[in-house]
Amino acid sequence: xxxxxxTGLVLILPLTVTVILLVFVLDLLTEPFVGMVxxxxxxxxxxxxxxxxxxxxxxxxxxxxxxxxxxxxxxxxGFLGRRFFFKYLHExxxxxxxxxxxxxxxxxxxxxxxxxxxSGDKKPFGKPVYIPFPHRRSVAIGFETxxxxxxxxxxxxxxxxxxxxxxxxxxxxxxxxxxxxxxxxLDISAEEILKFLVSCGTYHFEEKNAPGHADSSPKQPPExx
Amino acid sequence: xxxxxxxxxxxxxxxxxxxxxxxFVVNLLTKPFVGAVEAFLxxxxxxxxxxxxLSPEQVLHYGAQxxxxxxxxFAMVLIGIVARWFFLKSLIHYSDKILxxxxxxxxxxxxxxxxxxxxxxxxxxxFRQVVMVPFPHSSSWAIGLVSRESPKICEDGIGEExxxxxxxxxxxxxxxxxxxxxxxxxxxxxxxPEDAIKYIVSCGVIxxxxxxxxx
Numbered sequence: 492x493x494x495x496x497x498t499g500l501v502l503i504l505p506l507t508v509t510v511i512l513l514v515f516v517l518d519l520l521t522e523p524f525v526g527m528v529x530x531x532x533x534x535x536x537x538x539x540x541x542x543x544x545x546x547x548x549x550x551x552x553x554x555x556x557x558x559x560x561x562x563x564x565x566x567x568x569g570f571l572g573r574r575f576f577f578k579y580l581h582e583x584x585x586x587x588x589x590x591x592x593x594x595x596x597x598x599x600x601x602x603x604x605x606x607x608x609x610s611g612d613k614k615p616f617g618k619p620v621y622i623p624f625p626h627r628r629s630v631a632i633g634f635e636t637x638x639x640x641x642x643x644x645x646x647x648x649x650x651x652x653x654x655x656x657x658x659x660x661x662x663x664x665x666x667x668x669x670x671x672x673x674x675x676x677l678d679i680s681a682e683e684i685l686k687f688l689v690s691c692g693t694y695h696f697e698e699k700n701a702p703g704h705a706d707s708s709p710k711q712p713p714e715x716x
Numbered sequence: 717x718x719x720x721x722x723x724x725x726x727x728x729x730x731x732x733x734x735x736x737x738x739x740f741v742v743n744l745l746t747k748p749f750v751g752a753v754e755a756f757l758x759x760x761x762x763x764x765x766x767x768x769x770l771s772p773e774q775v776l777h778y779g780a781q782x783x784x785x786x787x788x789x790f791a792m793v794l795i796g797i798v799a800r801w802f803f804l805k806s807l808i809h810y811s812d813k814i815l816x817x818x819x820x821x822x823x824x825x826x827x828x829x830x831x832x833x834x835x836x837x838x839x840x841x842x843f844r845q846v847v848m849v850p851f852p853h854s855s856s857w858a859i860g861l862v863s864r865e866s867p868k869i870c871e872d873g874i875g876e877e878x879x880x881x882x883x884x885x886x887x888x889x890x891x892x893x894x895x896x897x898x899x900x901x902x903x904x905x906x907x908x909p910e911d912a913i914k915y916i917v918s919c920g921v922i923x924x925x926x927x928x929x930x931x
Binding site: 692 | 789791792793794795796797799800808815820821823824825827828829830831832833834835836842843849850851852853854863864866867868869870873874878880881882885890891892893894895896897898901
């Protein structure tokens, strides 16, 4: 009985977690617009017929519509953004936003962060490394994210920024300014490192081809996206 | 007066907290289904009466939650039994393959699947051994739990046998740092992991020996 319960759990849990995460992201992205779209649907009640009868169904269709519209408008904006005229327009809009008192701060910070995260062919997390942390006698896995700010540079010592995430949810951590000589690179994809951290060290990257994982499809080499 | 109030609080608080945590978990598990099951149950007029001090709606709600919990349990067992049959094994294998091909879904699915597989398949010794580790520097110590041996690639880099240790934060032990220590730097404690968690959650107020004395 217990054995069967756990077999069922192992099968169902990944699916459930996937659905929960996807629904969470979908809700998060569509929340600000779904009300408008719902109202729009309701004004065309007669043409749409049975679709608008059920509130849950209406909400779901509204969310999917918002997501599709969002994808289309992002692609469209990206397409336009590469045209000359539109570039000029974008700069003008930036200049206007830079003048509005409080909006200015939020806009500038979010713009700079998105730019540095998404632009270029840098990996979002940086290079997987391990360093002595928090002291010489222990080691922690982290991501080398780049150089240190100019103000923090010291003479004769080469420093690098390293992000050490917490376990089991790697959404917080420390950014350390570490000597370059102390950093040992790891030739492993960021995805595998995250799996290692989330499972609190029980998942090992070497065991990808061990029995039990043999049926998983072959891994592609980590892409720089 | 004050003494009695505190005594009452000490008795009541653990019960209240336990109920709150269990109610939270039950709500979390049953929330996606409770609407449907309630609608289904209200069609039959069996439990549409109040019970003791509970209103009919409450009876309906709790009844639905109970049914869902039982349903979830048996669904798990059923899936487990079915999964061990040969024919369905290949069916599950195929559905797995399909999920591995959907663009964004496959990343999340693959990751959670591998983590959950290792969590359930890993030997039961994970997080059973309490250790003291030098943290955050070599002359102070912190309580940690042994996860398992460190990945080979890190051991080779250091050139010695290492263990992965989870050092939880206080008072919320759901975050922490995953650190690797040489075996010789660890002090193995003869302490139950539950006692270690109690010690951490209470910010060091509850010491395991005290618990044994007071029962």
